[in-house]
Amino acid sequence: MKNEIVEMTIKEAIKERHMVRKYTDKAIPSDLVQLLDARLEETNKANDLNIKLITGKSDGLSSIAKLLLAKGVNNYIVLAGPDRADLDEKLGYYGADIMLYAQTLGLNSWWVGGMFNPNGAKSNLENKSVRINGIIAIGYGQTNGVQHKMKTADQISSYEGETPRWFAEGVEALLYAPTALNKMAFTVKGSGNKVSITCDSGHFSGIDLGIGKYHFEVGAGRDNFEWI
Template identity: 45%
Template sequence: MDMIQAMRARHTVRQYLGKPIPAHVVEQLEERLETDNREYGIAISLMTEDSSALGLSAKLVRAKGVRNYFMVSGNAGGDDGIDLDYRLGYVGADLMLYAQTLGLNTWWVGGTYNRKAVARMAQGDHTIGIITVGYGVVQGEPHRSKRPDEVSKYDGAVVPDWFSNGVNAALLAPTGLNRQPFMITGSGNRVTISSASGMPFAGVDVGLAACHFELGAGSRNFDWRR
């Protein structure tokens, strides 16, 4: 399975089998996150065989068997927070899709996790959530999605296939509260992606959608305008 196939196959999975992730697969996940951390200047880390990350509120969504997870974290420093959240969302999407190529399932958790416990373990001072990872009891189901015309607009008489493919890919990305609050705008080969001001998880959602858009559109076909 490649990343494009993983994007179509990945769905939220909240219940996991007790099957441990093999050591060689854990090594592959750690190599991927280390590469991403270096490239994007963040501090995501992987915790295995630990059940302390989910709070009591996770029971409301029937979470079960969560023992492995990425802590999605970075160091704020002089960052305004928006760009850091974008990078964390972007890399989080990459890690989820990569995990899917390895036969694993994931769940992006932005709210129902044990913030105090994760803050003690995380390597960065700004943590936006966790990504559970493991072998799902089921493979999950597609989430309810907006229409492409609700999240995109293209300035031109003919919408290029690469733009349409990118928008459809972005709609497969998880977003905070499943609201898909982003807007993708294209003109020529220039593309902008943004979120309404004041939205919770705005920077994160834009990063998640941007990673998916790049995969669907093909990074050679366009340039980001930010």
């Protein structure tokens, strides 16, 4: 029997997804694995990436993460690709896509930035020359998590003139984005249909910027503005 998929859009998933570090032993059904693999295959081909779903293993987590934070993590997504200047931003952007897509399938997730095991994760990849910058734990959480503390729109954004609805909705979606140490170090500026975004969160700035861009685009609608 097919697994019952929760009907949810990516935009709805932004508000429903929360960090979950503890999981049940329920395996991800094969039909959902196929859906996730198909989305990743399309993403990888279009963007020269090597993002991969690993099931039935926890070797992508560091020993400290397993000991102190995580419980029952038996599936994860490796965030990897050929090393280049924009790799981190790409991994952030498309990592956010697969994480939120997983939420629409009724799965929980945890973006693991600083406490992953690159050697363990790389052992599951055919191409060993790629660079890995994080993993996403995925599965059925013991709980659905709780909303992280959020900044306000005024703290991270500004718009020249009267703020259009699409910009406000983009910023709202951005406020739900997972970021390193929950810093939410975004600065978003808008004028007309032009939008700029920066992120100053140290080592994770590229990843966080990609995540932020994806969230903003989903909230604002990609056809309503241009990045500058």
